[in-house]
Amino acid sequence: MRANRRLCFAVAVFVPMSLLCIHMWNKSDKVVAIWNREAPEDILDSSLLQPLEKYAGIGLKWKDEVLELLPKNNCRCEAETTLNLPFRQELIGKPFALNFTAAVEPLGIGETHKRREVEYKNFKMRMYNPADRIIITQANSPLQYPAQGVEVRPLKTILIPGLCLLDLKKKNRYEVSLSCTMGTFDVAAEVDSVTIKGTGGKQITLSSILLDNMNRQLQLISYTNTMFHPNTADTVRFQSNGHTASFTIKVRHPPVPKLYDMGPSKSKYNISALVTIATKTFLRYDKLQDLIDSIRKYYPTVTIIIADDSEKPQKVEGPFIEQYIMPFGKGWFAGRNLAISQVSTKYVLWVDDDFIFCPQTKIEKLVDVLERTSLDMVGGAVREITGYYTTYRQIISVIPGDKEGDCLRTNQGYHHVIEGFPNCVVADGVVNFFLARTDKVLKVGFDPRLSRVAHLEFFIDGLGTLHVGSCDDVVVDHASKIHLPWSKTKNDKEYFKFRYPKSVAEINSQHALYYFKNRFKCMTGN
Known part of the structure; x- marks a missing residue:
């Protein structure tokens, strides 16, 4: 008995100390500013046609046919004048010009224009390379x-x-x-x-x-x-x-702006106009309802989008809730694709259906990080019932290989702290609780072939496309994973059968994607 007590004491001391050492080992002391940079002015301006002082006296003859082709940055909303040929309208259509400002005037074009230009400036700063x-x-x-x-x-x-x-x-x-x-x-x-x-x-x-x-x-x-x-x-x-x-x-073609009008707001951030919450559910309607109830406690008017691939779906009702039914067992990443494809706000907050909002689930903090930096996505922290916090911060790299393929390396940790946000860091992968720019997540997408067990794969596909951060001061609770055998319902047993597949064929299918789709021959990490 005394030996067992000593063993328990050693484990109780050794495990936390080991975790602390791992955390300190992976911690970076660098603090880096990742503020948006000023985009350059247009380079194709009329000053290129002006001679330097030393060339001012040199004679020349302008070629109007070439000058007409040069960009002038003064497009006009006027229908093109064309010859009035027989059956012209039937064959190629009638020239037209639409003025979009007329649609905005009833809303107050002055204020709308100001909001649009602020968004456009931020867009240019994000896109500038x-x-x-x-x-x-x-x-x-x-x-x-x-x-x-x-x-x-x-x-x-x-x-x-x-x-x-x-x-x-x-x-x-x-x-x-x-x-x-x-x-x-x-x-x-x-x-x-x-x-x-x-x-x-x-x-x-x-x-x-x-x-x-x-x-x-x-x-x-x-x-x-x-x-x-x-x-x-x-x-x-x-x-x-x-x-x-x-x-x-x-x-x-220059990137076409995709701007989001949040409308006038008295507060700094109108979360209901900025953010949509998306989740994927399968059979666990009791946990889904707990999630919805917790969201409504703090964000009563934020839209919640639910992708559901249950065999016998139950209708989830309530204000600002959209439920999309999928084919039975379609899968985890397919559900993510469906849910996020229906988001019309600037940002999407992804949550698992067994998360629970708490006083530390401050979406505003995550929005502030994305609005003030060049990040595309920022994760939070998930708190387990034991009190343990996880951020799943990952450093992902691809090591060039030979004809057999490249090597994928993943390590726990992050690259550096973000200046101005001491609780936030830059990483390559984060936990399943994240706020992201909707258009950037859609650009990467989720491979629907990954049906039940997947997460890291999204960040691998997004490597080089997504600029990812993580903040440990925005926390969501995780419902208890402790399930006593006699307390499991029929739905619980069915869920676990799908959620945790153990067949070699399913594991091999996942590895085959790495091998062929990503051209990896192996994966290393911790």
């Missing part, structure tokens, strides 16, 4: 050119910024050429004393005995994309007297 900024490589050889940041819309025209030729060795005549594969070159104006060959083609050659005139002409080179692709790049070769430089022109 430093690799999109124009960088001009100053000439180490005679060639100066844009190293990055040049972009054109499919089948549209731009002026190429930053082209210049330096006179490292005095020459009697200067010559440069540009070539590409997915577009054509032209000039917005013809500069005096410059000979141009190849306008309208994939290669253009310029020559002149006057360097300043040559460089003024290089400021007016236009590129027109001729091969449609919504998101690609063309490589331009810039050559002169044995020197060659290459740079890329991105060809893509």
Whole structure:
């Protein structure tokens, strides 16, 4: 008996100390600011047509047909004027113009416009990538050119910024050429004393005995994309007297804003307009009702969306509740896809159907993190009946492999603390209680082939797409998992049969997805 007491005491001391050591081992001391950055201004502005002071006296002749193709950032909502041909309307439709502001005027267009511009500014800051900024490589050889940041819309025209030729060795005549594969070159104006060959083609050659005139002409080179692709790049070769430089022109549609109007609100965040709560249920209607009751205690008007794949679904009723019935046993990730696909708010809060809201379940805190940082998702903490908190913070990495595949590595821990939010960190995976930008979750999606046991797989699919955080000061309770054998209901037994499959075939099916879909040959971690 005394030996057993000693053993129990040792376990009681050793286990918490081990967990503390693991936590401290995985803890990062770095504190990093991940505030939204200012997006750059549009690069294709009219200033590109203005000469430098040293070129101001050089004569030129503008080409109106090229100038018409350049972006002007002044689109007009007017129906196009076309020839009135017989049966034109029946064959290709009637030209029209719709003014969307008329639909907003009854709501107060001034306030709506202000809210829209705030959202648009945040959208641009989230989408901005430093690799999109124009960088001009100053000439180490005679060639100066844009190293990055040049972009054109499919089948549209731009002026190429930053082209210049330096006179490292005095020459009697200067010559440069540009070539590409997915577009054509032209000039917005013809500069005096410059000979141009190849306008309208994939290669253009310029020559002149006057360097300043040559460089003024290089400021007016236009590129027109001729091969449609919504998101690609063309490589331009810039050559002169044995020197060659290459740079890329991105060809893509700019991302179309997807903004959410939360409407006027007296509080900082109107949670009912910002957040929808989504969950997936299977047979456990008693626990689902406990979840709903707890939500309504703190958030009486937030919409709750339920995906249900029970064999004999029970109707779940109440204000601001939407229940979607699925085929029987369709599965966990399929239910997540369905529930989140019906969300129309900016953010979705995912909860399991056996969670219970408590005073520490402050959605506002999670919203504040997403509104003030570049994160796409932020998890909270789940408190078990034993009092243990779990955040399931994971660091995920893919180690390049050989022809057999890559190696997936997962470790408990996080990358760094978020400046301004001492309880929040950046990680790659979080617990099943998270707030996320709806559009980003939909972009990654949930593989419906993972029917019953899955979670980490979503974050693996989102690696490189989702910017994930975790805050341990926003907590949701977890219903007790203790089930005495004599207390289990028929639904409980049926649920456990589906929830915890033990067949080798099901495990192999999950591993086969890793092998083929993700090209992994193995997985390591702790």
